[in-house]
């Protein structure tokens with residue numbers, strides 16, 4: 321009798337587990353007639369994603385299931401969309417139903433932020449808060465405001481020049497991804513945290529260490545999302561595991577306390593003459609700040625709390641540092657591998673300076689058209705953000721496809737950029753694709769390195785300005801050359817961003 325009870329109990333438990341982890345989550349697409357690859361209990365299709373990366377897995381599934389299909393990341397239902405008209409509906413026309421990108425109030429990063437008391441930044445912000453905060457933040461990225469930050473970027477460009485001068489005399493190949501990483505870290509810490517650091521010259525401090533620590537922590541976000549999708553109490557486990565004393569929690573806390581200190585200092589200096597004022601994101605966001613810092617601002621409020629300012633600056637660091645260093649490193653690689661294109665760019669730069677001897681770096685960087693094409697083509701070949709997401713708020717039907725409420729939509733940027741349907745010989749680096757004549761012939765939705773619609777990358781203008789100034793300064797003097805240890809073809813690592821898997825080894829030569 322006892323045996324029968326135990327057997328019955330075990331059977332019931334197995335049935336419940338099977339229903340919870342192997343059956344119920346995987347009915348979403350069947351109900352609306354969307355095809356999806358076969359699932360593995362608990363994991364859904366995530367094992368393929370861990371093995372291949374989502375970009376490669378989507379390319380593989382697309383060949384079987386077409387331009388719109390579903391897959392499961394753990395228990396999370398994700399719809400992959402490669403149909404350009406549908407993408408336009410989702411990112412632009414029906415934006416109000418697809419405003420959110422990812423659930424900001426779950427996962428490993430959320431737990432860390434919560435522990436360090438750092439609020440959610442723009443990237444993961446929910447619809448209500450995003451609708452209030454984005455319009456306040458957007459003006460800080462206007463062309464006029466960006467220009468005010470030029471001196472901060474120029475400073476790091478000059479230091480980078482010294483580093484390159486040193487490298488070029490040695491004549492051997494150098495790993496450039498790390499160096500560009502130091503450059504973009506310096507720039508973002510100066511512009512977002514108001515802190516002048518000299519990482520390019522090998523000087524670190526608690527802030528640079530904290531920023532680097534947070535980046536190493538993002539490596540486990542995929543696994544944490546899988547657990548959170550299946551097991552609701554996973555966050556509690558993370559909270560226990562990453563105690564207040566853990567390194568990464570401390571790193572978040574360091575960023576917060578540095579930013580808080582700078583805010584306090586600036587407030588004390590606020591009575592000083594306005595020409596002494598620092599102009600950086602922190603300052604611009606502070607000027608949009610509420611006097612009454614209760615944190616209870618209404619939906620129409622045009623002001624930010626201190627917590628929101630710090631969360632935004634942390635987001636700028638997370639979203640802007642690695643993406644821009646990837647762009648610079650990939651561009652250097654592509655120029656070295658395509659010497660004719662590099663030669664043309666150098667000639668265009670020389671020609672510009674012959675006619676404008678006294679030009680500022682900013683003006684030069686924005687006047688040489690070919691540099692713009694080169695960067696756009698580099699972003700097409702190796703998009704630093706290889707995908708982005710939206711969440712479907714209410715069940716809807718677009719172009720005959722029903723998308724259930726709560727589903728994530730993945731926009732596979734990298735796959736779109738490499739599609740033979742949209743690009744002739746997509747594997748070739750051909751900046752001329754972005755000349756005014758050719759540009760018109762592309763559907764706007766097949767190229768979106770900075771995303772699309774009202775929730776696109778807020779830092780696009782800043783990233784392009786920084787990359788242009790950096791390359792313009794370097795290519796006046798130096799050129800990149802393939803070395804015996806340059807990896808061909810280049811292997812990339814696709815995590816939160818796409819980066820060179822083993823660095824970028826190139827020679828840097830004086831022209």
Ligand code: HEM
Pocket residue numbers: 421442443444454635636637639640641643644647703704705707708709768769770771772773774775776777778779780782783
């Ligand atoms: C080459 C460099 C960069 C690339 C390729 C890039 C790419 C992207 C992409 C694809 C998105 C998602 C857009 C969407 O879902 O439609 C995004 C969002 C975002 N990016 Fe960038 N980004 C870059 C640099 C920066 C910089 C320098 C900053 C800040 C200073 C920044 C801040 C942000 C923020 C805050 C968001 C979220 C916007 C929102 O949800 O309203 N990014 N970026």
